[in-house]
Amino acid sequence: MRFTKDHEWVDVSGDVATVGITAYAAEQLGDVVFVELPDIGKIMKSGEAMAVVESVKAASDVFAPISGLVTGANTVLADAPETVNDEPENGGWFVKIKVADAKEVDALMDREAYEKYLATL
Amino acid sequence: MRYLPLTETDRAEMLALIGAPSIDALFVDVPASARLGAPVALPGDASELAVERRLGALAAQNRAAGSGPFFCGAGAYRHHVPASVDHLIQRSEFLTSYTPYQPEIAQGTLQVLFEFQTQVAALTGLPVANASMYDGSTACAEAVLMAARATRRGKAVLSGGLHPHYAETTHTLAHSAGVETHRLAAAIDDEAAVLSRLDADTACVVVQTPNVFGTVTDVSAIAAAAHAVGALLIVVTTEAVSFGLLKSPGEMGADIAVAEGQSIGNTLNFGGPYVGLFACTEKLMRQMPGRLCGETVDAAGKRGFVLTLSTREQHIRRDKATSNICTNSGLCALAFSIHMSLLGGVGLERLARINHARAARAKAALAAMPGVEILTPRFFNEFAVRLPRPAAVVVEALLSKGIVAGVPFSRLEPTAGLDDVLLVCATETTTVEDIAALAIALKEEIAA
């Protein structure tokens, strides 16, 4: 798993990356009430706004951590947005992206670096 | 001064506690060049009596609609409001309370909003209604922006029967937000003409029924055609009493219904404050602007109400909000809801039938007149007539006989080439004597 400074995680299997938000981000948000996901087939550029996650008191943009084609979106979240709070780094995933450039993934932080980063916040 | 409780002793003691030598010392951050040394050049304070005399004199220069035969409509309607409505909205707890951000001590306001939303949903025939907008015209403009957001398209087509003020307001807002509006030429009975401009970039078509000329249209076919190309149908209603009798926007396939709610619970007030009604399909709920009240439970398991889905709004989303709206039309929505609670659905229907009956009698009286042509084929409580000379001139002439004959269309749109068209409205407050007086005076005026 790799991480961004904006608290997204990326888990690559083959050439498909699963993307979500970290436990830290989910906690900051509070109870998630709604997630707006991109359409399948959309082409994302790294850093582009990809999804919106809403809690009662906040609405945050989720940015694409890497570039690629959106091949899947987690439909579970439509009826059970609380999954993001319960399993942020597992069942609460947001989208699947076909990796355009593997180097982008390598450039992201690993878990140790991310935890170090969290400590500075 | 009657509204300022602090005494000189209070001020001295408070300054002492603060440790400031004078009140002006508290204004130390104001640049010296900008500090006013004395009150501005305006009159000094006045007693209640003096203010009443002053404002009473101004009020006396206006001709109240109820002082004689009165036939103006065109987006604002004279109806009877039961005495209890005005009494209730003046209760301290409704009049002087704030937006219900602390729901535990605002359940009065919140429950009213929930009831209001339910009433608006029932009237418009659409499941999701918000807690009101400023008025019908801004609701219309916001609906167009919402359609553009939801469809991700950039064009709106406005019918030739849409109230010109609504069309202009919509254009101003849409244009600034980068949405193109195409407005068709004024047309008495052609809401369907919007279909001629439908294409793949059309976010929505906007039709009005009854329209500004009073024409009632079944827009179901327009809905189907719009949906076939992925566009939304927005239905505008300026006379809320018509919801009691006519097919609802939802019933006809509207995606968004907007309306002016003034007719129910609110007086004419020279154009404001009014109350905008806004309702949409379930699917569009999260794109909706304005406040929303939702049901929930409290920590003791009791049912209660809260503002909800507020993350769409300005105080959280800021530059990505669905709109910039901060207020709804609270007290006017309360007045609407109280009046609607008194009327009930059957009462509103009866009221609507009476409105139509009176307007039908007015139309019959005018139709019989040589030189007068009734232009509106199917109407609710308002219709357009063609006169043998400019409507504005006729209105002035009848005014000198104590009759306010209606709204000249040229007042709404001077460039439409419809200077000889007069919009005539009758409500339950219009008497047979009023209609007779109008007919006699108009006959005399035309013969002259």
Added chain:
Amino acid sequence: MSMTAVGRPTRPEADSDLHPVAAFGKGLAQDEPLIFELNRWGETGVDFDLDGEDDLTCRDLAGLTRSAAPVLPGLTEPETMRHYVRLSQKNHAIDLALYPLGSCTMKHNPRLGERMARLPGFADIHPLQPISTVQGALALMGELAHWLKTLTGMSAVALPPKAGAHGELCGLLAIRAAHEARGDARRTVLTPTSAHGTNPASAALVGYAVREIGQTDEGRVDIADLAAQLGPDVAAVMVTNPNTCGLFERDIVEIARLTHAAGAYFYCDGANFNAIVGKVRPADLGVDAMHINLHKTFSTPHGGGGPGAGPVVFSEALAPYAPTPWLTFEGDRLALIEHSIAAAAESQGRICAFHGQMGMYVRALAYMLSHGANGLRQVAEDAVLNANYIKARLSGVMSAPFPEGPCMHEALFDDEWLEGTGVTTLDFAKAMIDAGFHPMTMYFPLVVHGAMLIEPTETEPRGEIDRFCDTLLTLAGAAKAGDVERFRSAPVAAPMRRLDETAAARKPRLRWTPVDA
């Protein structure tokens, strides 16, 4: 003589150190059903006046009518009065106690305004009846406009905006039109991090990109950051003054100068005008456009969330772009220019139907006439005095992010003083409810952690302000003494306990439906 020796207590035992003023009718009606639960389907509470020849069959509308009357209950007048009076008793209001909402200006609403607004000559006039029949209404609008221009020193005023946010939109549209008129269309608006959410939302609505200006340690706009960000792409700088931290922007004249030098316009959010009305004129500070919330400074009632009114004062440069209708003279008569023609040819157009919020103009003018120039000046002085007094009384216990120097009409605290107590700003606010006070503004401005913004206004008597401070100090003491449960469970004395906002947002139920049991 025999006397019964068994008495009953005639004095209640003191049960707490708090004495709530607002009991919220707890001893009376408790849970009030919805109108849909009163079994009034198919009924009406209105009697109609019928003429014998009214034809109610409406045959000529065949095919256009709904299949049945709307399915909504109708209550008689006694039922209606009870329903709404009971509901009203669950609301807190200014008429009950000090309402310390920062940036909202919850001052007393003079009832004279209500009486004047209901005169038939104001309430029963139609916006499109002949102009000769509404000369008094136009004169009132002209008088209001004169007061607003004189108090602000500005050249022109647009009365139509229906709320503050609507006014912001109007101001920005004028700015955009002005730039386009000189072929200098710009893309960006700058606004401080402490700005109210309507500022960036309004800018985005008008098609601008928004960039934020930083704040100094003294809670004011960072001039250096502003200067660095100004450039040929900036259309406007939107600043609130006094700012949302309750502080006067000392460098405001310089902010205006820099903005103008860069070819941009200076928009002032007038929400906090109550602090300076009659003491300072925005024109003298370099403002080009400013909306004024009539429901704040000029005390038109908040009405549970509206209606508002947000007229915008303009500089001479922006005046041509003000929205229609414009008030004008035709000979010796007042008139309206309702289309973008003649003098109003460059107007931004209409931003709403008809002429604006006449009902609120009457109330605002009644307020202005009552206070007069001297009274309005005193309004600002007393408002600022009350806020500084509260700041002085509370500063020993509650921490302030910007403690140096006087505040203006509102005092800002943060939650640093609550650290380690387990009590959050939210908990503290809910405990205030149990003590009979509406909470202050919480978590705004966003730039301060756990912000608590207190605006008393000038209509509070000294006794009420002292009672408020005493209450907060007592609560603060309880928080620091570790009485966490009291705060976490609060409120317990209000008509409802804390409500589940998560459930409301996850499964929105926005209307009553018959399946609800």
